[in-house]
Amino acid sequence: MTGDEYIASIQDGREVWVYGERVKDVTTHPAFRNPVRMTARLYDALHDPATRDDLTVPTDTGNGGVTHPFFRSPHSVDDLLADQRAIRTWSRMTYGWMGRSPDYKASFLGTLGANSDFYAPFEDNAKRWYKESQEKVLYWNHAIINPPVDRNLPPDEVGDVFMKVEKETDAGLIVSGAKVVATGSAITNYNFIAHYGLPIKKKEFALICTVPMDAPGIKLIC
Template sequence: MSSTASPSGSVSRPQTGDEYLESLRDGRDVRIYGEKVRDVTSHAAFRNNSRMVARLFDALHDPERNSKLVVPTDTGNGGFTHPYFKAPYTSGDLRAAARAMEEWARMTYGWLGRTPDFKAAFLSTLGSNKEHYAPFEDNASAWYRKAQENVLFIGHGIVNPPIDRNRG
């Protein structure tokens, strides 16, 4: 899918797999079994997942695959996005999102439960129903745009991880 520049002259696009892997090398503090992980992209516990997610991002740029995986953004930047990151307004929008999710699930053989599209349904509400977030509508719109144009991989934590699993 081709992109044209917005009036400001810039086109945001989803990151590539290499860009994603490089973004993980940011000095974050990751530990497993008491060991500090220096690089999650090469550590045995994390490298396969990080490489698989990189393949998902690469597929967005692959002409052989992206017919099922990308649609034009609705932010005015002239770029493209994964359909699940764009607020749906028609049944066609919903079908495009479902096809894209299915394509990513096929690529991972269904083994990755937390792919970048995991939180995308929530993120799309920031654009389709920004009034719900009053008085922070501008912030909601900004995050909708950023998430859609860059296909952000966002997760959430519900509880703090236990320090001692033998305690309640």
């Protein structure tokens, strides 16, 4: 994406709330417009002749394009050095103030290509996300922590709060509940939903998925 294409990609009617107010457009709201503009500069730098050599490498998906190297699985020392160069270049542009820039979650996205078998029987889905995220340099965040309530109880005993699957249909899963610490989610394209910590005893609480930020029913409370 270019900077303008990134901005357009998050003007999608997503439901974001801050200080009890519904945000009409995260790209112009005072709470979000500056990080949106900074992120747009990062995307524009991928196309700028002055920085693109440090910020892009050929994709490994066969589409003939280029990508930010951290979105591609590394296979050599040279690949790792290309990752380092690109991360450093973007960090210098933001003076280190964008800790959750698009390359942050790329550290996870690269594993979808390198270790797709881990996600069996859904390895094809992992490969699809690897390909799409690499070719578009999509901006992801994640939410993997349950809200800090009833910490003495296992997750399956806090079903009125914690995220769980309510129903499985041919069209997908119907999910309810909350996750926290989705840093940057208001200005990203997708949210990776998962969990860590205590063993998950019931399948409906073991959900791992990716959700577009404008999906119906998604509500972001900042």
